[in-house]
Amino acid sequence: MKRILIIPIVLIFSFCDSPSGELSKISSSVITYQKALIAHGITGSNIARVYKDGDVLVHSIINSNNENDMAINENTIFPIWSMTKPITIVAMMILYERNLYNFDDPVSDYIPSLGKIKCKNEDSVYNCENKLRIIHLLTHRSGFRYYSSGPGNITHADTVFNSLSEYIDSLAQYQPLEFEPGTDYMYGINQAILGGLIEVISGQSFYDFLSKNIFKPLNMNNTKFYLTEQERENFQILFKKSVDGKERIFSNDNDQLTYRMGSKMQFGGEGLVSTFNDYSNFCQMLLSGGLFNGQKIISQKSIELMIEPHTINILEDGYYGGVDFGFSLFNLQEPILDGTNSSKGIYGWSGYHNTHFWIDPKKKLYGLFMTRTVPFSFEIQKQFRAVVYYNI
Numbered sequence: 001m002k003r004i005l006i007i008p009i010v011l012i013f014s015f016c017d018s019p020s021g022e023l024s025k026i027s028s029s030v031i032t033y034q035k036a037l038i039a040h041g042i043t044g045s046n047i048a049r050v051y052k053d054g055d056v057l058v059h060s061i062i063n064s065n066n067e068n069d070m071a072i073n074e075n076t077i078f079p080i081w082s083m084t085k086p087i088t089i090v091a092m093m094i095l096y097e098r099n100l101y102n103f104d105d106p107v108s109d110y111i112p113s114l115g116k117i118k119c120k121n122e123d124s125v126y127n128c129e130n131k132l133r134i135i136h137l138l139t140h141r142s143g144f145r146y147y148s149s150g151p152g153n154i155t156h157a158d159t160v161f162n163s164l165s166e167y168i169d170s171l172a173q174y175q176p177l178e179f180e181p182g183t184d185y186m187y188g189i190n191q192a193i194l195g196g197l198i199e200v201i202s203g204q205s206f207y208d209f210l211s212k213n214i215f216k217p218l219n220m221n222n223t224k225f226y227l228t229e230q231e232r233e234n235f236q237i238l239f240k241k242s243v244d245g246k247e248r249i250f251s252n253d254n255d256q257l258t259y260r261m262g263s264k265m266q267f268g269g270e271g272l273v274s275t276f277n278d279y280s281n282f283c284q285m286l287l288s289g290g291l292f293n294g295q296k297i298i299s300q301k302s303i304e305l306m307i308e309p310h311t312i313n314i315l316e317d318g319y320y321g322g323v324d325f326g327f328s329l330f331n332l333q334e335p336i337l338d339g340t341n342s343s344k345g346i347y348g349w350s351g352y353h354n355t356h357f358w359i360d361p362k363k364k365l366y367g368l369f370m371t372r373t374v375p376f377s378f379e380i381q382k383q384f385r386a387v388v389y390y391n392i
Helices: 025-039 081-097 134-138 154-160 164-174 190-202 206-215 276-287 300-307 379-389
Strands: 003-005 046-052 055-062 077-079 118-120 125-127 238-241 248-251 273-275 323-325 330-332 347-351 355-360 365-370
Touching: 025 046, 025 055, 025 379, 046 276, 081 134, 081 190, 081 206, 081 276, 081 300, 081 347, 081 355, 134 190, 164 190, 190 206, 273 276, 276 355, 276 365, 347 379, 355 379, 365 379
Parallel strands: none
Antiparallel strands: 003 248, 046 055, 046 365, 077 273, 118 125, 238 248, 323 330, 330 347, 347 355, 355 365
16 A cells, blocks of 8 residues: 655646636636645645536646646545535435424434433433434434544444444443533534434435435435445545644555445445535535436425524634534534635535535535545635635
């Protein structure tokens, strides 16, 4: 496997855009931003699109041309990590529209082991007083968080368990909640549990449900939980940096998930791989009120339920950045504090290896950016949005 120290970053670029040959202001600004990310060692090759009112305003691929990086295109495969979450939420809304569950249903009605959950406080672990309800998983208000070790750790679970039901039963037995369900917000493994819930409610494997109801109608043919040997050749290499940027490598050795064929460990919060074209179709569907090529995936009402804030005014380090949180989607409610000139009511999400998207219902616009680098930074999405909204 490739593991090579990269100092310095090679500053050679390629791009494709404007058929007229003269770049618009927004195109020029986005491309300049993409080049700056590479020039300053923030990302390797990257791809961006801005779509508005039926037109692609920007579609730009910037390849670093570094000998250790990969040249990417619209069909390069990326691990999308937490951009899996909005897909899982759409799947839940499909089942909701079929009247197969209610938001306030106890999860234990479907997964009995989650009726015996433990909570913890500063002094002890005790039997939770509140029931864990589906709405708590949808909104990250369950008390489950992300775990660096133990049964809740996704990387560990990917190789230890044989099914989502085994994983969830282990969580119920060994992983106490950080607080009483419904009483606070903590980002965590909730959508991984929802994947198991979808299996129970639908009677299908999680991937089979997604494939039939979302991926096939949206022509998302390269979005899945596994990679074939051939597909691994088209799997974008990871640009891994130390926090201070002094160490930078391109590596195939840090996938963290196996993406093995036949695995039933299909994580609804983290596990999908996808391509730029595939996820663009997903964004297009959300922007179009749940429609794609004339076919309804979900209703506009369901989208409104997804983005309605349930957790508001969260302070991080004493600061509120203007975004509230719905069903695993941010919703910008105070644009002046966001500082990007973005519209009120935009919503979206990002993935651990720096894939980012947002939907702007007001301006009928979406933005999508993909690269593969760590550490994660939400600043990439904010900077991308600023470049768009200050030039549109």
